[in-house]
Amino acid sequence: MKRATNAASLPDIPEDVRAAVLEVTNRLKELPGALLPVLHGVQAALGYVPEASVPLIARELNLSRADVHGVISFYHFFRSKHAGRRVIYLCRAESCQSMGAATLEKHIKQRLGVDFHETTANGAYTLEPVYCLGNCACSPAMMVDDELKGRVTPEGFDAWLAAEAT
Amino acid sequence: MSITVYVPRDAGALSVGAEAVAAAIAAEARRRDADVRIVRNGSRGLYWLEPMVEVDTADGRVAYGPVQADDVPSLFDADFLHAGQHALALGPTEAIAYLKSQQRLTFARVGIVDPRSLDDYRAHGGYRGLEAALGMSGADVVQTVTDASLRGRGGAAFPAGIKWKTCLDAQADRKYIVCNADEGDSGTYADRMIMEGDPFVLIEAMAIAGLTVGATQGYIYLRCEYPHAQRALEAAITAAEAEGYLGDNVRGSGNAFHLEVRIAAGAYICGDETSLLESLEGKRGQVRFKPPLPAIQGLFGKPTVINNVITLASVPIILDQGAAFYRDYGMGRSRGTLPIQLAGNLKRPGLVERAFGLTLRELIEDYGGGTASGRPVRAVQVGGPLGAYIPVSQFDTPIDYEAFIAIGGMLGHGGVVVFDDSVDMAAQARYAMEFCAIESCGKCTPCRIGSIRGVEVIDRIVAGTVAERERNEVLLRDLCQTMLAGSLCALGGMAPYPVLSALDHFPEDFAGAAETVAS
Numbered sequence: 001m002k003r004a005t006n007a008a009s010l011p012d013i014p015e016d017v018r019a020a021v022l023e024v025t026n027r028l029k030e031l032p033g034a035l036l037p038v039l040h041g042v043q044a045a046l047g048y049v050p051e052a053s054v055p056l057i058a059r060e061l062n063l064s065r066a067d068v069h070g071v072i073s074f075y076h077f078f079r080s081k082h083a084g085r086r087v088i089y090l091c092r093a094e095s096c097q098s099m100g101a102a103t104l105e106k107h108i109k110q111r112l113g114v115d116f117h118e119t120t121a122n123g124a125y126t127l128e129p130v131y132c133l134g135n136c137a138c139s140p141a142m143m144v145d146d147e148l149k150g151r152v153t154p155e156g157f158d159a160w161l162a163a164e165a166t
Numbered sequence: 167m168s169i170t171v172y173v174p175r176d177a178g179a180l181s182v183g184a185e186a187v188a189a190a191i192a193a194e195a196r197r198r199d200a201d202v203r204i205v206r207n208g209s210r211g212l213y214w215l216e217p218m219v220e221v222d223t224a225d226g227r228v229a230y231g232p233v234q235a236d237d238v239p240s241l242f243d244a245d246f247l248h249a250g251q252h253a254l255a256l257g258p259t260e261a262i263a264y265l266k267s268q269q270r271l272t273f274a275r276v277g278i279v280d281p282r283s284l285d286d287y288r289a290h291g292g293y294r295g296l297e298a299a300l301g302m303s304g305a306d307v308v309q310t311v312t313d314a315s316l317r318g319r320g321g322a323a324f325p326a327g328i329k330w331k332t333c334l335d336a337q338a339d340r341k342y343i344v345c346n347a348d349e350g351d352s353g354t355y356a357d358r359m360i361m362e363g364d365p366f367v368l369i370e371a372m373a374i375a376g377l378t379v380g381a382t383q384g385y386i387y388l389r390c391e392y393p394h395a396q397r398a399l400e401a402a403i404t405a406a407e408a409e410g411y412l413g414d415n416v417r418g419s420g421n422a423f424h425l426e427v428r429i430a431a432g433a434y435i436c437g438d439e440t441s442l443l444e445s446l447e448g449k450r451g452q453v454r455f456k457p458p459l460p461a462i463q464g465l466f467g468k469p470t471v472i473n474n475v476i477t478l479a480s481v482p483i484i485l486d487q488g489a490a491f492y493r494d495y496g497m498g499r500s501r502g503t504l505p506i507q508l509a510g511n512l513k514r515p516g517l518v519e520r521a522f523g524l525t526l527r528e529l530i531e532d533y534g535g536g537t538a539s540g541r542p543v544r545a546v547q548v549g550g551p552l553g554a555y556i557p558v559s560q561f562d563t564p565i566d567y568e569a570f571i572a573i574g575g576m577l578g579h580g581g582v583v584v585f586d587d588s589v590d591m592a593a594q595a596r597y598a599m600e601f602c603a604i605e606s607c608g609k610c611t612p613c614r615i616g617s618i619r620g621v622e623v624i625d626r627i628v629a630g631t632v633a634e635r636e637r638n639e640v641l642l643r644d645l646c647q648t649m650l651a652g653s654l655c656a657l658g659g660m661a662p663y664p665v666l667s668a669l670d671h672f673p674e675d676f677a678g679a680a681e682t683v684a685s
């Protein structure tokens with residue numbers, strides 16, 4: 001079994017990571033240009049694309065580790081570190097700017113006690129900037145995981161946060 | 167007989183509470199024993215009225231909005247199911263001035279049909295374009311698209327017919343149709359509205375393109391910020407496959423066409439067609455040199471038609487109604503209609519599809535109703551983050567590709583973002599450079615490094631004395647020239663437009679802190 005021998009030669013991979021990656025690669029690796037779908041699959045399963053998964057992804061797709069690394073680092077969406085339980089994507093782009101996004105951004109950062117790309121101390125929220133959510137007619141906008149929100153005010157954010165906590 | 171109530175499932179409508187409204191209507195109907203059928207339509211594009219609820223009555227659809235869940239009991243009390251009077255009543259939907267004055271060709275069905283229903287699509291003229299194409303040769307379809315003078319709606323305004331012809335004429339064992347659904351430009355959402363509100367039109371269009379040029383595989387490259395569109399597209403693809411509109415033998419024509427949605431990963435540059443192809447191939451989204459043109463050597467090295475969502479979605483009606491029908495709309499070399507997206511600080515932001523030729527002023531004042539804040543309009547950015555800032559003195563410019571180029575701007579994907587007089591144009595210029603730095607693919611130095619320098623120079627202009635400001639302004643203009651001339655693609659090559667237009671039209675905002683204090 002060639003596969004088993006190869007697997008043995010890979011560096012230590014936590015069992016959950018190995019299982020998640022193989023589930024995804026077995027399902028998707030025959031797709032032409034499979035790397036992005038695979039990375040999406042891994043991130044959907046684990047919440048991020050762990051460093052430890054790179055050699056396995058590379059082997060399964062017949063790519064070099066450098067290729068896989070290069071792709072993960074190129075795209076803003078893929079993360080190599082664990083995120084909070086929910087990710088808040090706050091729009092920083094022009095339409096939202098014109099409707100007070102800068103004030104909202106300041107408020108949210110202060111309220112959560114984090115800057116962009118950081119996770120709250122309790123592990124609940126990661127804050128990420130995003131450049132347009134296509135909700136510019138309801139600016140300012142944000143997306144929490146894949147839930148879109150529009151006409152967000154500082155007060156509205158606080159109310160949402162309070163409702164989340166209950 | 168049950169009464170049909172429409173509550174949009176459009177992401178924008180959901181973002182302001184449409185889901186809760188739909189649930190409240192269902193619950194209240196049950197409580198009152200009312201026989202109600204709820205259809206989750208797309209948005210009509212009147213976003214300041216979202217969530218906008220419509221009721222099907224004997225006299226056509228009537229609208230209520232913006233509705234929140236706690237308005238629902240009072241709507242029932244007012245007998246909205248029979249067009250009853252209510253504070254939120256808007257009257258017959260089609261009579262709302264904002265909608266009535268539009269010329270909806272590409273958006274003909276959006277907000278009207280159930281986007282999950284193929285029957286509804288066909289009942290509203292769907293698949294007539296494909297039926298027409300099936301009776302024509304590829305060359306004839308290309309000729310029709312060419313005669314309609316359809317230009318690419320993704321930004322570059324390149325004639326679609328020429329692109330299709332190049333791909334048709336290319337000899338290869340395999341060809342591809344790629345839909346650019348990356349919709350990265352801020353201030354734009356027309357692609358999203360089509361994909362969520364009328365996904366079958368895009369599927370029909372891509373099948374037409376495939377049959378026309380001899381491509382058997384299509385990909386929709388969809389930005390990852392659009393999960394709602396993804397769900398709508400995937401549901402529609404499944405339905406189209408089940409009825410033979412996609413698959414090994416499209417409508418018994420003997421031709422195969424398969425379609426798949428691929429999700430992007432948050433890089434603005436992947437909206438550039440060559441970068442997008444790299445990304446689809448599973449690589450870093452770095453821009454390719456052209457030639458070769460994608461129509462000759464595109465995805466996986468094969469001839470590829472790559473078009474924007476709106477470009478493609480405009481093809482079925484052209485084939486159904488004929489080239490002349492479409493071409494008769496518009497002005498100059500800008501033919502047909504443009505779905506314009508009004509955004510930013512406006513009382514009535516929303517989608518306005520009109521023939522080319524109306525002015526920016528009509529859009530901002532008549533449709534948009536002025537600013538949401540009630541303050542005077544000061545600047546408008548048209549065409550996304552790389553578009554110029556336009557001052558009020560140029561508001562009589564018509565919506566026309568060439569007219570915008572003439573004032574140093576661009577129409578791009580048709581996004582219009584309005585700012586009131588509280589805007590700081592130096593901050594907007596700084597943001598344009600910052601955005602370029604964040605999103606640069608890294609291939610060219612003027613773009614990668616120049617944009618970072620640009621941010622620093624603008625900071626020095628704003629912080630400095632008069633002498634420093636003058637010196638740094640020269641530097642900034644030089645830098646912009648270097649980026650304009652030395653960039654491979656429009657990211658580095660056009661990021662100077664918002665910067666220079668801010669500097670040219672709003673120099674007072676760059677007056678240093680020292681000066682402001684002194685004056």
Ligand SMILES: Cc1cc2nc3c(=O)[nH]c(=O)nc-3n(C[C@H](O)[C@H](O)[C@H](O)COP(=O)(O)O)c2cc1C
Pocket residue numbers: 317318319320321322323324326346347348349350351434435436437438439440472473474475477478655656657
């Ligand atoms: C930096 C950059 C970003 C772009 N983003 C998009 C986009 O998000 N959507 C799009 O359709 N075209 C975008 N384009 C234009 C595409 O390169 C290309 O012109 C378009 O997909 C062709 O389709 P069309 O002729 O139908 O417009 C972008 C171009 C550049 C240089």
Ligand code: SF4
Pocket residue numbers: 435453605606607608609610611613614653654655656657658659
């Ligand atoms: S201009 Fe910028 S984004 Fe475009 S190819 Fe050059 S480095 Fe990449």
Ligand code: FES
Pocket residue numbers: 091092093094095096097131132133134135136139140141352353354
């Ligand atoms: S600019 Fe914020 S959603 Fe488009």
